[in-house]
Amino acid sequence: MDEPVLLTGAGGRVGRAILAGIGEAYDWRLLDREPVAADALPDGVTDDDVFVADVTDDAGVREAVEGVGAVVHLAGDPRPNAPWDSVLANNIDGTQTMFEAAVDAGVDRFVFASSNHAVGAYETDDRTPHMYRKDDEFRLDGSELPRPSNLYGVSKAAGETLGRYYHDTHDLTVACVRIGNLTKGHPPKEYERGQAMWLSHRDCAHLFDRCLAADYGYEIVYGISDNDRKYYSIERAREVLGYDPQDNSAEYTFGGEPREEVEPDSA
């Protein structure tokens, strides 16, 4: 991509994973509510490329999006237990503000960070915990209706629907990535659900790279590694985006120490 890519929520967990993995591959412009730590900036990104604004601040968003070719929209309240007022403002209204500014600025492509919480209530009492295990056949593939497990998940589903609307009415290329459990270095221990939806940092960066490079219209895909325990299908991401994950939570036995040196994030 010749034009810059705007990364919102750049200082957050997902943003740091993306920049660590594909920081050199694009001409990034960064937006965050807080100044982004210098050690998170890829080579070549200067303070002039960093915009500090809230995503509900229309003027600030419009300034940041001017002249970019694509938006990777991660900004929002990331807490699964966030109260309604916060997800309404930051996640629903903020995402609409970003979409509207993007189409007005002539942006071609928009990658939206959705969440496993948009479909968390498919994990019913009668399906768990066996749905988190290798021998279980249950799969969600992105064509199912949302079933959020919390109001944060409701807000992410609303963002997906906004993406559908802006794709249909403005011919914007839109990918919605239902991000699983992103942790650095190794999967969460003693947490079957987290191992089932684990997303390694390198697979995360690779998936967002594919969302920026592949040819498609509107997609909802699951953002997880190729875990034996998975109940989210990654077939659509493989077929349409060319996603080719390298990691699998089953490779970590947790019999003793993790295989390699790791720096766990919070799950």
Add this chain to the structure above:
Amino acid sequence: MDEPVLLTGAGGRVGRAILAGIGEAYDWRLLDREPVAADALPDGVTDDDVFVADVTDDAGVREAVEGVGAVVHLAGDPRPNAPWDSVLANNIDGTQTMFEAAVDAGVDRFVFASSNHAVGAYETDDRTPHMYRKDDEFRLDGSELPRPSNLYGVSKAAGETLGRYYHDTHDLTVACVRIGNLTKGHPPKEYERGQAMWLSHRDCAHLFDRCLAADYGYEIVYGISDNDRKYYSIERAREVLGYDPQDNSAEYTFGGEPREEVEPDSA
């Protein structure tokens, strides 16, 4: 139902159709932003049963919902071209306010007025206008993902997702009715799309009656009459709710005058 039923947006088009048809069948409590016209009140409904409040007014909503057994939630900005700020406040935030107040008050059942606009963008250039005609096989059945044709439709899809969340987490019975083209007396003339999704007043009242009486968990159904031209399936409404529509826009030839005296609403 022994307990009162709260009807929000009672003074609007759908509310008047419901009250005209099943006004005697329930112990209604009415909520509207404006005082409800006296001629719209069913027998037995007094001024004490009418609450004037905005659905974004948490205290007003909580007062109205106290002690009711079910909510029929129609209130919101009904304009398909309504601007984002209005549908965000009135339709998304207002619906969450109503759901939250309902579960806190111990309400068992919630019927939500969704809209054909939640799926309007399925009407693509390559499908129209033949999808509006009798011989066309295309059907939407309520299991498909939303594809809104406007931000109003986005807000209605968000209301459906809120309903799914409150059903899954609070065991609330929830029906979402994607209302078609409600007109009084006869279908819209010279408007194939409107004839395809026509909903007569008596079928409207009957469908909401079934939503209040049938035994189900969470449903998305289409609210249209049994039109020859339909591209919305009514099978789910028939099977789960016992919906048995009496009208069909094909019965109106419009060769001359409509068959019976009518009072058309705006579409």
